[in-house]
Amino acid sequence: MSKINYVDKNGTFELKNPEHTSGLYLPMAxxxxxxxxxxxxxxGDAKTDQNHFMIAPKSILNLSxxxxxxxxxxxxxxxxxxxxxxxxxxxxxxxxxxEDSAKLTAGRMWQRVERNHTSGRLKSTTTIFDxxxxxxxxxxxxxxxxxxxxxxxxxVAAIPLYGRSADNLxxxxxxxxxxxxxxxxxxxxxxxxxxxxxxxxxxxxDMSYFVFGRDENGNxxxxxxxxxxxxxxxxxxxxRPRSLLDKKGQDTIWKKPxxxxxxxxxxxxxxxxxxxxxxxxxxxxxxxxxxxxxxxIAEMDIIRRLIYSKTQVENLFETTKNYWNSVADIIFETxxxxxxxxxxxxxxxxxLRRIFGCSFLPxxxxxxxxxxxxxxxxxxxxxxxxxxxxxxxxxxxNFKGVRLDGTNATIIGDKKGEFKADRNGIPRVWMDHGxxxxxxxxxYMDQTGDLDILNEKVSYFKDALINRVTKRDEEHxxxxxxxxxxxxxEVYKGTILExxxxxxxxxxxxxxxxxxxxxxxxxxxxxxDMAPDRGESVAFTCGYAGNLKExxxxxxxxxxxxxxxxxxxxKELLILLEEDSIxxxxxxxxxxxxxxxxxxxxxxxxxxxxxxVEIEKISVLLEHKADFMMKQIREEEWVTDKEGNGWFNGYxxxxxxxxxxxxxxxVRMMLTGQxxxxxxxxxxxxxxxxxxxxxxKYLYKKGLGGYALNTDFKELRLDLGRMFGFAYGEKENGxxxxxxxxxxxxxxxxxxxVKEGYKAINELFMASDNFEIxxxxxxxxxxxxxxxxxxxxxxxxxASWYLLTMVTEVFGVRGNAGDLYIEPKLLKExxxxxxxxxxxxxxxxxxxxxxxxxxxxxxxxxxxxxNVIIDSTSKVKPQKNQVIIPEKxxxxxxEKNHIVEIELK
Numbered sequence: 001m002s003k004i005n006y007v008d009k010n011g012t013f014e015l016k017n018p019e020h021t022s023g024l025y026l027p028m029a030x031x032x033x034x035x036x037x038x039x040x041x042x043x044g045d046a047k048t049d050q051n052h053f054m055i056a057p058k059s060i061l062n063l064s065x066x067x068x069x070x071x072x073x074x075x076x077x078x079x080x081x082x083x084x085x086x087x088x089x090x091x092x093x094x095x096x097x098x099e100d101s102a103k104l105t106a107g108r109m110w111q112r113v114e115r116n117h118t119s120g121r122l123k124s125t126t127t128i129f130d131x132x133x134x135x136x137x138x139x140x141x142x143x144x145x146x147x148x149x150x151x152x153x154x155x156v157a158a159i160p161l162y163g164r165s166a167d168n169l170x171x172x173x174x175x176x177x178x179x180x181x182x183x184x185x186x187x188x189x190x191x192x193x194x195x196x197x198x199x200x201x202x203x204x205x206d207m208s209y210f211v212f213g214r215d216e217n218g219n220x221x222x223x224x225x226x227x228x229x230x231x232x233x234x235x236x237x238x239x240r241p242r243s244l245l246d247k248k249g250q251d252t253i254w255k256k257p258x259x260x261x262x263x264x265x266x267x268x269x270x271x272x273x274x275x276x277x278x279x280x281x282x283x284x285x286x287x288x289x290x291x292x293x294x295x296x297i298a299e300m301d302i303i304r305r306l307i308y309s310k311t312q313v314e315n316l317f318e319t320t321k322n323y324w325n326s327v328a329d330i331i332f333e334t335x336x337x338x339x340x341x342x343x344x345x346x347x348x349x350x351x352l353r354r355i356f357g358c359s360f361l362p363x364x365x366x367x368x369x370x371x372x373x374x375x376x377x378x379x380x381x382x383x384x385x386x387x388x389x390x391x392x393x394x395x396x397x398n399f400k401g402v403r404l405d406g407t408n409a410t411i412i413g414d415k416k417g418e419f420k421a422d423r424n425g426i427p428r429v430w431m432d433h434g435x436x437x438x439x440x441x442x443x444y445m446d447q448t449g450d451l452d453i454l455n456e457k458v459s460y461f462k463d464a465l466i467n468r469v470t471k472r473d474e475e476h477x478x479x480x481x482x483x484x485x486x487x488x489x490e491v492y493k494g495t496i497l498e499x500x501x502x503x504x505x506x507x508x509x510x511x512x513x514x515x516x517x518x519x520x521x522x523x524x525x526x527x528x529d530m531a532p533d534r535g536e537s538v539a540f541t542c543g544y545a546g547n548l549k550e551x552x553x554x555x556x557x558x559x560x561x562x563x564x565x566x567x568x569x570x571k572e573l574l575i576l577l578e579e580d581s582i583x584x585x586x587x588x589x590x591x592x593x594x595x596x597x598x599x600x601x602x603x604x605x606x607x608x609x610x611x612x613v614e615i616e617k618i619s620v621l622l623e624h625k626a627d628f629m630m631k632q633i634r635e636e637e638w639v640t641d642k643e644g645n646g647w648f649n650g651y652x653x654x655x656x657x658x659x660x661x662x663x664x665x666x667v668r669m670m671l672t673g674q675x676x677x678x679x680x681x682x683x684x685x686x687x688x689x690x691x692x693x694x695x696x697k698y699l700y701k702k703g704l705g706g707y708a709l710n711t712d713f714k715e716l717r718l719d720l721g722r723m724f725g726f727a728y729g730e731k732e733n734g735x736x737x738x739x740x741x742x743x744x745x746x747x748x749x750x751x752x753x754v755k756e757g758y759k760a761i762n763e764l765f766m767a768s769d770n771f772e773i774x775x776x777x778x779x780x781x782x783x784x785x786x787x788x789x790x791x792x793x794x795x796x797x798x799a800s801w802y803l804l805t806m807v808t809e810v811f812g813v814r815g816n817a818g819d820l821y822i823e824p825k826l827l828k829e830x831x832x833x834x835x836x837x838x839x840x841x842x843x844x845x846x847x848x849x850x851x852x853x854x855x856x857x858x859x860x861x862x863x864x865x866x867n868v869i870i871d872s873t874s875k876v877k878p879q880k881n882q883v884i885i886p887e888k889x890x891x892x893x894x895e896k897n898h899i900v901e902i903e904l905k
Contacts, residue, residue: 042070381804
């Protein structure tokens with residue numbers, strides 16, 4: 001099997017004979033909304049949303065099996081040869097000495113495949129990319145004659161058009177084809193269905209789908225087919241369409257401009273005049289596939305003009321490449337060029353999830369677009385590192401999804417700050433949802449110095465679900481809207497601090513029988529979804545405890561920076577703040593009573609009155625709660641095996657039984673509880689060392705990605721979650737789940753366990769980079785299965801955490817309430833042969849190139865910062881092995897590009 005090789009600093013890579021690996025696909029997108037997936041043989045799909053698929057939807061299992069690909073045939077001597085490799089003869093010759101040789105080159109949002117005919121007579125080069133400003137994708141096909149004799153062929157483009165909802169794949173597929181209306185133009189095919197049959201009901205269709213073609217000189221095709229049946233012919237297939245070979249009935253099959261095709265499955269077949277190439281000559285063809293709505297129908301002519309010449313397309317391609325290369329432009333230079341190339345893709349992955357949500361790629365064939373609540377916040381982590389300029393508005397709007405009872409909307413709208421009631425009114429609460437917003441706001445405050453965001457006022461989400469989604473408000477109506485109102489009928493707005501407080505405090509009081517926060521419908525691990533009654537998440541109890549402690553710290557920083565000693569909060573929130581008694585905290589029933597009292601107070605009509613409270617008082621109360629939670633977990637949740645290896649129990653099941661420990665049928669251990677106990681500070685240093693030892697013993701899978709999510713419980717756990725229905729080693733049941741594995745690395749780095757953190761984060765890279773086993777393009781996938789294969793590429797929160805860890809922990813370039821701190825935690829193998837490691841990253845409107853010089857090749861823990869030079873002139877004295885560039889200096893600097901040289905001794 002071939003190996004992926006990087007060819008430039010932008011992460012562009014090459015792969016020989018990519019068709020030898022199943023399941024490969026590359027995402028492409030426009031800025032306007034088109035989302036495409038393209039395989040090495042130009043399969044895949046394209047769409048703007050669930051109801052508008054331009055090319056038919058593809059899931060991972062039919063990605064390589066369905067042959068209705070974007071195709072371009074050369075008809076030669078009554079034989080077909082495809083530039084994409086998709087013909088009957090080429091597939092029959094695969095893995096034989098008659099096989100074409102092919103090389104894929106790909107970068108961010110584009111791919112190119114060079115294919116050499118097995119005879120050595122000709123070579124094709126096919127490039128595909130989505131245009132930036134239109135919902136259209138362009139294929140550029142170049143044919144070169146490599147022989148000494150003339151090469152004669154007829155070029156034929158064949159692009160299937162689907163033009164309807166993904167639901168129609170099996171819901172009225174034939175019936176919806178009867179809605180299709182296509183017309184032949186002088187340069188292609190335009191399809192405009194009469195109606196749309198989908199979840200919205202029967203509606204008048206407002207979308208046109210089209211394919212246009214030209215050769216390099218702007219000449220048009222001269223013959224066309226639009227009906228799939230005509231194209232394939234009786235007994236024909238997409239691998240060998242009879243229309244391209246049979247001589248009979250050709251006059252009736254091939255259509256002329258203005259002819260209409262109604263009620264058929266549509267394929268745009270564009271046949272160009274016969275082409276003759278002498279030795280070393282070449283010719284090119286440009287094909288554009290796109291969609292426009294009725295209101296912008298004039299845009300169709302703008303799009304068709306994009307392909308009038310090869311030069312025009314090449315210029316457009318360069319513009320597109322340059323744009324996507326400039327997005328998320330964080331640069332790493334280590335001693336490993338493969339790792340640096342890998343990081344170009346990891347840093348781009350959060351941008352891909354912003355575009356695609358958690359749907360619309362072959363592995364991600366669930367949902368109907370958009371992102372989940374967790375995604376909103378974790379994707380912002382990466383955006384804060386790469387392009388924080390638009391994040392403030394995004395964060396503020398995200399808080400509009402919070403209810404006054406501390407729960408939140410789970411259906412995210414397309415617009416900023418748009419949230420919807422749960423689909424079909426299904427009441428669900430993920431108990432971890434309240435944890436993530438403060439984590440992201442904290443990073444925002446660190447990176448920008450804007451602590452005043454805590455005082456920004458924003459509305460609350462309000463639907464018919466009340467009492468933490470355990471009851472319905474029968475009086476709630478559509479007329480009320482989806483924003484919480486006060487007694488006067490005015491939209492109530494509370495500060496972001498108020499939103500954060502109620503999310504975390506409601507969770508603090510929502511405990512089960514063991515005084516840990518209830519699991520409800522699941523936490524971060526969505527597959528722990530069968531313990532809503534008596535389940536508890538010790539893992540996220542640790543997380544919330546860490547939040548409360550950190551929030552107290554940032555409130556004091558806020559007080560110092562702003563000079564304000566008091567903050568305004570909703571009067572009812574005092575119920576959750578005032579209780580500060582161990583007698584209450586230590587009694588689960590009494591804690592829940594406090595929550596019930598508060599929830600009752602905000603379930604109906606609220607007055608919307610606010611009170612001023614001392615910041616220091618709030619901080620002390622938060623710390624008391626955090627300390628109590630941590631102390632209880634340390635005393636009650638530590639488990640050991642027979643050899644004395646210890647770790648924290650992370651869960652209780654729906655029978656109220658402890659999940660982790662040493663049982664008769666073996667050790668049960670889960671990674672999540674260890675991550676959050678370490679990250680929050682609940683685990684003391686000696687406990688962290690023991691946890692690391694236990695993780696290495698029970699969860700570590702060398703060469704397969706590193707740390708698995710859990711050990712094999714060896715039974716179906718209907719009292720805990722659907723994850724135990726999965727085969728062990730797949731997805732949430734025992735796979736190396738990248739998200740939690742990289743959070744484990746992050747937590748270890750935070751606590752000073754640098755070599756251990758490096759081991760965790762490097763294993764993920766090594767597994768991804770091992771193409772022979774992982775079978776994936778560069779980037780971190782959602783998980784690695786038992787065999788080390790990477791699954792669910794691109795759209796994973798693991799990428800945000802990987803980038804965050806590399807920037808703020810490994811290279812140690814991070815904000816601290818607006819100041820810039822640099823504290824490297826690099827190991828000696830992360831420097832190049834000269835002992836140099838470099839990171840280029842934006843911070844507060846500046847771009848920093850930080851150069852670490854470890855010329856004596858010392859390891860972490862051996863070196864210290866000896867000398868710091870900024871822009872070749874200014875010297876900065878390090879403080880406790882840190883470089884600190886204060887906020888005031890950053891604001892005063894006029895120059896925006898800086899080089900910081902840090903010598904290590």
